[in-house]
Amino acid sequence: MFSDKNVKVIIGLFCLSIMAFLSHRLGIVDTSYPILINTNEKPKILINSIYVDANVDDKQGISIQCKLTKQEGYNFCGIGIPLTDGTRNNGLDLTKFNRLGAIIKYTTPSDKAKLKITFRNFNDTYSNLTDTVSLKFNSISYNPSLHELPVVIPFDALQVDNWWVEQYKVGFSDSQVELSNVSYLEILTDGMHTLGDYHIEIQCIVLYGQLITEANLLKLILLIWLITVIFLVTFQHNILKRMSITDSLTGLFNRQGISNWTNKKISSRVNRQKLYMFYLDLDDFKKVNDTYGHKVGDQLLKGFSQHIQNYLDCIENIQYSFARLSGDEFALVILGLKEGQIKNFAASLLCVWESPILLEEHEPYARASLGIAHLSEEINTFDELLARADSAMYYAKKDGKNRFKIFNQTVSQDIFFRKQTAEKIKNAIIQDKFYLNFMPIFDAKSLNMVSVEVLLRANDQTLQSIGPEVFIPIAEEYNLIKNIDLWVIEATFKQIKSEFSLLNLIPLIFCINISSVELHNPNFVKKLTELLELYQIKPQQIELEVTETSLVEADLMSVSTLQEINALGINLTLDDFGTGYTAFSQLINYPVSCLKIDKTFIDNLNSADKTKSTMIKAILSIAESYKLKTVGEGVEYYEQYSFLLEQGCDMIQGYFFCKPLSWENLKKSLNDPNQQKLRQEKIINLSKHSI
Known part of the structure; x- marks a missing residue:
């Protein structure tokens, strides 16, 4: 589409053409x-x-x-x-x-x-x-x-x-x-x-x-039109081409732009030992947007990119291409550094943003993690080089953020491990080699079993040594988590339907974890509705759990998905609460009915540092204000249970009362009338010893 300037040029040229033609007819060009x-x-x-x-x-x-x-x-x-x-x-x-x-x-x-x-x-x-x-x-x-x-x-x-x-x-x-x-x-x-x-x-x-005949004037006007149109089309093409490789916010290259630049360098057979990719990802950028707003966040991205460019322009004997890939992710490709200079260069790059970035009204700090990869014989494209730098950046994040990591054999082996694991997960889904365990959740006062958390386990021997805490993030990385989520939901629904009579007599809520990916999956709610109808499951029997960290990047679509789930009659629980930096005031934006206090707070209740206990008290107090139920997870000792009960925690989950059960053992526990009495006696005996 032509720009406003181009339209003005065409209108101006049209007016001049008419004026020239009329001037000719009026004899102004006569001689x-x-x-x-x-x-x-x-x-x-x-x-x-x-x-x-x-x-x-x-x-x-x-x-x-x-x-x-x-x-x-x-x-x-x-x-x-x-x-x-x-x-x-x-x-x-x-x-x-x-x-x-x-x-x-x-x-x-x-x-x-x-x-x-x-x-x-x-x-x-x-x-x-x-x-x-x-x-x-x-x-x-x-x-x-x-x-x-x-x-x-x-x-x-x-x-x-x-x-x-x-x-x-x-x-x-x-x-x-x-x-x-x-x-x-x-x-x-x-x-x-x-x-x-x-x-x-x-x-x-x-x-x-x-001076010119009317026929020749018309020819000249047509020639000028032809030249002008060719010029405008070429000019517009160059603008669109430039736009297609430029980030509109920062003015840097975008992914396509730096990809073109890098692939040209690779094709020109540059010294492969001297071309390096730096993958930069801002740490905790979401906090800046939440604290100051997206306008300040955009200003920070522009200020950050300008700081880097100013630093790079001061370095002699290098060629570089700097790009904003998306969001708060940047890529820097440098040609001319020697291998021995890389670590010093990366350390200097980290120092560039030690000082706050001066904006119109604020001075926020920018922190970033770096992943570094160098061009080698087995790499032939920008995407391959970027994948290595991205993997190295992932490790820099894991090691504590605001640091750099160079792609090496360890990173390569981990990539290989994750790819292998992803393949095993895919095969396990196809061959139906997953099964479910159920972690009981008890009412803190009566010690009745009120719900169970559904846990995924692998039957496949190749995955038995790899726990869910490892293979679930890998499944998310390789876009397999949607299949796992639906498998868990459908398998749970099948179990509920198979024990319809028992669960009708002993009501039990099944808490199912779903990935943050589902919050951006437009088909998730539709599929969930279809499964509810297919297995004739009451929505009140189901509770879906999302981690608090999944709401760190929550947007309108995420909130909309949560609202649609809640509209079905399914309650929502915020898992691992306290680890995702969600402001207490933001809870009102999410249609959740229950908070799960993260195990890391409960583990350190007996330490000399009272920060964790203070945090738990604050969480319970806020939950009461918002009329939200609370679950203390990871309870392993009587003292932990006693503290949570005293502070008003509604439900307890942990090895102190029960480990995860198979479906058969869960049924036996539900049918055994002495289980509740035994739990109560255990509490009484432990309370006497603690006096």
Whole structure:
């Protein structure tokens, strides 16, 4: 699509075209050339036949007196007006003129007498300097008595005299009217058929024309339009091409731009040991957006990129390409650094953003993790190099953020391990080699089992040594988590339906973990609804758990998905609460009904540092304010249970009461009336020992 400037250019050119055409029609581009007839600088040539007496007076205009004395043969009388300095082959070019205007009075013995006007043109093809008659006769004859003065003669009416063509045996191509080198203008009588006096009085002769003909003007306008359109299309193409490789926010290359640049360098067979990729990812950028707003976040990204560019411009003997890939992710490709300089360069790069970035109203800090990879023989594309740098950056994040990691054998082995694990997960899904365990959740006061958390386990021997805490993140990385989520949900629904009678007598809520990926999956709620209807499951029997960290990057679509799930009648639990930096005030934005206090807070309740216990108290207090249920997970000791109960925690989950159970053992526990009593006795006995 053309830009506003291009549209303005086209409108302006259209207006100029119309103005040029109208100006031409109004005669603004007309030109004229008066032929000097009353000057002695160019002597006039009296022309007459043998039986004609003639004389000329050119003091005022030109007056030619002619007297036919004998009527025999072809007689003529007139004058030749030189249009040059006397050199016949150096005439005037009259091609830009299209008509002649003349005031010529002609008195004759007969009213039918005609006057002949001739432009004599010189051309080397048919003319001879020594022979005046060899100049071409471009002529027109007219009867002056039939025309008012001034008479206007169009050049289109001129014709080459036939007698001249025949006499000089001129070919067809040279027998056409030609006015490119006119030496003389002749005004003669066209035959004198009656004896007597003939008088020719020439008062004024003017040549009229146009600087450009209308046809040529139209051609010129069309040419200008063609050139302009080609220019605009080329210009627009270059703009679109530049836009396609440029990040609109920072003005840096985008992914396509840096990919093109890097692939050209790789194709040019640069020294592979001197090309390095740096993958930069800002740490905790979401906090900046949440704290200051997205406007400040955008300013921070621009300020961060400018800081890096300023630093890079100060380094000599390097070539670089810097790009914003997406969000808060950047890529830097450098050519010219030596292997021994990489660590120092990376450390210096980390120091660039040690100082706050000065913005309009704030001075936030930017922190970033770096992944570094160098071009090697087995790498042939930008994407392969980026994948290595991305993997190295992942490890820098794991090691504590705001540091760098160079891609090495350890990183390579881990990538291989994750790829292998992803393949094993895929096969396990296809071959149905997963099964479920169930972790009981108890009411903190009555110690009744009120719900169970559904846990995924692998039957496949290749995955048995790899726990869910390892293979679930890998499944998310390789886009397999959606299949796992649906498998867990459907397998749970099948178990519920198979034990319809038991669960009707002993109500139990099944808590199922779903990945943050589902919050951006437009088909998830639809599929969930279909499974509920297929297995005739009551929504009240199901509770879906999402981790608090999955809401760190929550957007409108995420919140909308949560609202759609809640609208089905399914409750939502926020798992691992306290680890995702969700502001307490933000809880009102999410349709959750329960908070799970993360195990890391409960593990350290007995430590001298009271920070964890203070945090738990704050979580429970806020939950009460928002009328949310709470679950303490990972409870392993009586003291932990006692503290949570005393602070008002609603439910307890952990090895202190029960480990994960198979479906069969869960049924036995539900059917055993003594289980609750045994738990209560355990609490009583432990409470006595703690006094």
